[in-house]
Amino acid sequence: xxxxxxxxxxxxxxxxxxxxxxxxxxxxxxxxxxxxxxxxxxxxxxxxxxxxxxxxxxxxxxxxxxxxxxxxxxxxxxxxxxxxxxxxxxxxxxxxxxxxxxxxxxxxxxxxxxxxxxxxxxxxxxxxxxxxxxxxxxxxxxxxxxxxxxxxxxxxxxxxxxxxxxxxxxxxxxxxxxxxxxxxxxxxxxxxxxxxxxxxxxxxxxxxxxx
Numbered sequence: 594x595x596x597x598x599x600x601x602x603x604x605x606x607x608x609x610x611x612x613x614x615x616x617x618x619x620x621x622x623x624x625x626x627x628x629x630x631x632x633x634x635x636x637x638x639x640x641x642x643x644x645x646x647x648x649x650x651x652x653x654x655x656x657x658x659x660x661x662x663x664x665x666x667x668x669x670x671x672x673x674x675x676x677x678x679x680x681x682x683x684x685x686x687x688x689x690x691x692x693x694x695x696x697x698x699x700x701x702x703x704x705x706x707x708x709x710x711x712x713x714x715x716x717x718x719x720x721x722x723x724x725x726x727x728x729x730x731x732x733x734x735x736x737x738x739x740x741x742x743x744x745x746x747x748x749x750x751x752x753x754x755x756x757x758x759x760x761x762x763x764x765x766x767x768x769x770x771x772x773x774x775x776x777x778x779x780x781x782x783x784x785x786x787x788x789x790x791x792x793x794x795x796x797x798x799x800x801x802x803x804x
Contacts, residue, residue, distance in 0.1 A: 598737045601642055606741060609635040609654055610661035617659055639739065653739070663729070663741040668694035668782060669707040670790035671719050671749040677767035678790065679751075680774070681714050684763050689778035692746075692787070695761075707747040715765045716757025719749040725793040726786070726802035733804075736780050746786065748793055 612632035619625055632654050640647040670692055671679035682688045693714040697706040704721040711719045730742040756765040768774065770791045777784060793799050 605638040665697040681762040682764040691778040718753035723748040
């Protein structure tokens, strides 16, 4: 799927990434000044198109260090024996529904992160059965984001626990294939992605999807 984001955002993201990587490796003070200016230009571009305070954007960029790589988001499509999918209401997004998941933590594999997120957000213990998809957020028609993001979707099955909300979630429920709610947290999961997870459930031999 083609990138549908505005071109100015694509440019600003790449300029920021080049500046971040340049600042990581340069030892030349003049090059450092140039990379810092590039990072400032990326912040000004975002400010001009979003209205967010340029100081806030610049501070966010300054927090990013090291070689610039995509962030990793994991999502767990947990299905019970009745073929229903587990979803949670995301407090940070106005109580909209999503598959359990979040940013991957260090010292955990991607699959371990998926298990951890399900436990923390829903109360259920699960095992991962399949890596169903690895998608780039910018190619999936999610709302635009500042940083590049790789989204990994895992199929899981419950093995214990019970429904329990957390600081991040306000409700935990199971939904049938034709019962998935409309008010999704679109920054986290899209209707087409949930539909595809059901297809992986019904057709276990499907290969892992990727962009």
